Amino acid sequence: MSAHSKKSIQPDISLTVCGYSKVLEIISNKWTALIIYALEDGRIRYGEIGKRIEGISKKMLTQTLRQLERDGLIRRDVTPSIPPIVAYSLSPLGESLIPLMLELKQWAKTHYSLVEQARAAYDHSVSQEHS
Structure with a gap:
């Protein structure tokens, strides 16, 4: 039996322990990435964020901003006025994500067209199998 047999393989990727899964939990939401x-x-003010991001609802914008604030990636600044002026900025922790x-x-710019080609080829082959 080889060293890589099914019996000898132990999980080495964990949703609760793996660093990759922890990072993906934070940034994998499409709205999170777009807000960053x-x-x-x-x-930038709340309303401006909503205008810049096509298709985001006020509910999703609010939920995502709250989660990013909770995660320490953004700062929420309220200027007392009537109505209050609410603006957001990246925290130093959030800024550290920018290079990534x-x-x-x-x-995506370099390779996404290849993903689209692979999807089209796959879909074509699957449709041919079912014809």
Whole structure:
């Protein structure tokens, strides 16, 4: 029996322990990534974030901003006025994600067309199998 037999393989990737899964838990939501991109250039008001991100509902924007604030990735600043002015900015922890997010963005620019080609080829082959 080889060293890589099914009996000898022990899980080495854990949803609760693995560092990758912990990071993905934070940034894998599409709205999270888009909000981080929106805040990349500095402080921005709630309404402006909503205008910059196509398709985000007020509910999703609010929920995602709260989660990012809870995670320590953004700061929420309230200026007392009537109505109050609420603006958001990346915290130093959030800013530390920018280089990684930019690498993902560059990867998408460089490689996403290949993903689309692979999907089309796969879908074509599956449709041929079922014909």
